[in-house]
Amino acid sequence: MSREHRTSEDGYVQWRGMRGIATVPGYVIMQPTTLCNLDCAYCYLPHRDANRKMPVAVAQAVARTVNAWAADARRFSVVWHAGEPLAAGRDHLSALMAPFHGVEHHVQTNATLIDDAWCEFFATRDVHVGVSIDGDAARTALRVDRGGRPAYQKIRKGIDALRRHGIPFAALCVVSAPQPGLGTELYAFFRELGCHALGVNVEEQEGVNVRSNTFDDAAVRGFWAELTAAWRADPVIELREIEWALWYAANALDGTADDLLPARIDPIPTIGMDGSVVLLSPELAGFRDGHYGDFASGNVLSTPLDVLLDRVADRPPGWIAEYLRGVEACRDTCAYFGFCGGAHAANRYFERGRFDTTETDHCRNSKIRLIEGVLDYARAH
């Protein structure tokens, strides 16, 4: 009997991974500024019209812990995100990066500010670049500037600069309306765009974005099936979701799927511009709830990050303890847990108002229907 066939008394699969919070993360997310120069319709970020920059003292405090972690790891990533990181400016971003040693720096950017000088900045620091673009001008129409004008041409101009400088980049694409034909169209677009990797996010209802993410089951499955076909025909782009599903399938067929989830949950520390630390879901940063408070587990200006994570792992507070109960509920009730690891904290909260719930629309769109779409395609071909 393979490991994934071990069952609980009620017949559900019991997976080994994702039990409790790890004390050392795989990476940290840093918010260099709250500001974004765009005002995309589906953005989850609060305060993105305010330019509140992270003081260098916050980066120094984070680096004191992260540098030690990085010294013990083969790789450790610092991800500059959660606001438009380039809006912080080169001088300030450089000052924020300076305290870190032995890490890889990443930026997730809307690309509109990228020019030759930014490309030189990326190249000299070996920064990994991810750009956000949703397809051609029509598909990217929800990405607009603060005057409501389409950002597409500025995004393409930034990407042209990356290509001109030979800087590899990944792309993140938000899909707001999964529909027949879209998978083929998007794959062809990103093939031409020149990204080495592509991640596809079906729009999520979270943060200040209250747009519905309830989509037709067949449309979403069909979308993922179509992407599977497009990738199979021309597997040049590293297509995140499809390849992860196939990697899971490969392990499932080999009887090794239970080895894929990490033993413990990555705390994913997101460091806000003021040094506050929100764990598990970056999307919760900057929000306050009458019951849960501000979701912050502390502040690096008063508590070292490793001490803070030790405390949370030892005695998970309030909403995190509730989330851990939710993960166990997913483990006990969902056949897709081995693939997913449990609904994300932010999706539980923003869709359901609690952390101990189970299946969300995000689960359906981006985990369940993804696997089922790949299986639909496989059965038909």
Added chain:
Amino acid sequence: MPERTDSLTERMSAAAGLASLVGEARATWLSRAERGLADRADEDLPDGVDGASRTPRWRAFEDAFPTFYQFTNRPRG
């Protein structure tokens, strides 16, 4: 959805065409490895963390999508 109680693995094993699709994916991952684009994710893992072998596979982590959390995260402690 009653099928939730079924084993996903069993349905995958029964899915005609999946094995050949996975085989092609493995060939793609091997080709990438031979072109120097090998997945480096395995190298990130402390020994024995997830039992992964150093074989060509989907490139999961830092190279492209460090924030693809929960699918690919690799907490160290």
